[in-house]
């Protein structure tokens with residue numbers, strides 16, 4: 316198992332070229348947020364925009380539009396119950412599932428429209444629905460972001476039995492082969508043949524919305540950095556907990572929206588690598 320270090324951020328976060336525009340930094344479509352769980356997509360979107368995503372559209376229940384815009388006027392919105400085909404077609408990255416609740420039809424319609432070259436991140440309720448209804452994954456570049464209970468539902472491996480060998484074997488049964496971000500204390504990231512472990516982060520992150528924030532960061536990094544999907548995912552996972560650790564030096568708990576507010580500062584430090592060699596992150 317490879318331990319993740321800040322090297323992943325040094326390798327991934329680079330200075331932006333001057334002659335670029337929002338179209339160069341990823342078109343992200345976020346789908347989720349029932350009436351009850353609107354906060355989940357707000358946290359996805361806050362994280363994606365603060366990670367540098369060029370254009371973010373949120374397809375959600377209309378009751379969430381005003382709250383989303385009051386937090387984030389940068390995001391566009393659409394009703395998730397309408398035909399999302401044009402939004403799906405034009406997206407580089409689709410993140411579906413945070414706060415999606417029981418909206419199975421929205422999930423299956425999305426899975427049927429995703430194209431091979433697109434990045435599809437499945438989080439939260441999408442993972443539970445996948446497991447409950449034994450849905451097939453579409454042919455796309457897929458990232459699964461379950462916590463241990465969601466992975467138990469998907470893999471049928473009890474939490475106490477979730478060893479690296481068993482997790483890899485379960486992952487091999489998925490087609491196409493996804494990247495698995497198994498979230499917990501010391502999150503593990505599984506690719507087809509390698510396992511990476513996060514050794515930073517801690518229980519000050521145990522707040523609802525922390526995973527929604529991570530999913531938005533993965534979307535933002537994957538849409539923006541021209542590195543492998545695996546590298547973008549690893550960098551987002553590391554950055555999320557590096558910020559939490561830094562904030563936790565002066566806080567008992569770190570809340571998800573505080574993490575999003577700090578993302579541009581962390582990215583700035585890594586883009587200025589040579590001036591920050593002595594800093595913690």
Ligand SMILES: NC(=O)C1=CN([C@@H]2O[C@H](COP(=O)(O)OP(=O)(O)OC[C@H]3O[C@@H](n4cnc5c(N)ncnc54)[C@H](O)[C@@H]3O)[C@@H](O)[C@H]2O)[C@@H](O)CC1
Pocket residue numbers: 351352353354355356412413414415416438439440441443462463464465474498499500523524525526527
């Ligand atoms: N403000 C919001 O709108 C929020 C919406 N959320 C959404 O709510 C839906 C349900 O997600 P939940 O995760 O709450 O519910 P789940 O029922 O999927 O999982 C939570 C259960 O798993 C158990 N568990 C065991 N190991 C765990 C681990 N390592 N990490 C987390 N839980 C573990 C918990 O004790 C709990 O009983 C998702 O779609 C999620 O995105 C949550 O993100 C919370 C915040």
Ligand SMILES: Nc1ncnc2c1ncn2[C@@H]1O[C@H](COP(=O)(O)OP(=O)(O)O)[C@@H](O)[C@H]1O
Pocket residue numbers: 439461462498499500501502515516517518519520521522523524525526527528529
């Ligand atoms: N004790 C802990 N130590 C380190 N990280 C934690 C701890 N508890 C939670 N986290 C992190 O917080 C996030 C929680 O994700 P998740 O359960 O999906 O949250 P939510 O769905 O409420 O947004 C994951 O990234 C997880 O690794």
Ligand SMILES: [Mg+2]
Pocket residue numbers: 438439462526527
């Ligand atoms: Mg979650």
